[in-house]
Amino acid sequence: MSTTAWILAGLLAAALAAGAAGGWRAARRLRRSEARVHALERRLAEVEESSARVLDAARDAAARARRAAGEEPPPPRVVLEPVTGRLVKAVAFGAGARRAVARLARPPRGAPR
Secondary structure: OOHHHHHHHHHHHHHHHHHHHHHHHHHHHHHHHHHHHHHHHHHHHHHHHHHHHHHHHHHHHHHHHHHHHOOOOOOOOOOOHHHHHHHHHHHHOOOOHHHHHHHHHOOOOOOOO
């Protein structure tokens, strides 16, 4: 082999060694990062569990306080209750769903358009 071939072989070997060392370092950093992520996920699960317990305890305490004060529990809430409540009333009184929706969608008579 010539001197140029030996130099090229040496440079290739050095490049391969540097690449292997860089890959090893990257793999080690990746393992550490994965370990940190798993630790954070475990802590997050613990926080979620404890916050769920705290919310349940707060709801129970509020219900007990309402019962002690003689209040009735609030009725369940409906999404968009101001609109759906009027719509349900209109349909319940026999106006028909299409006419009721059209009537409720119109602006009030005195309102500017």
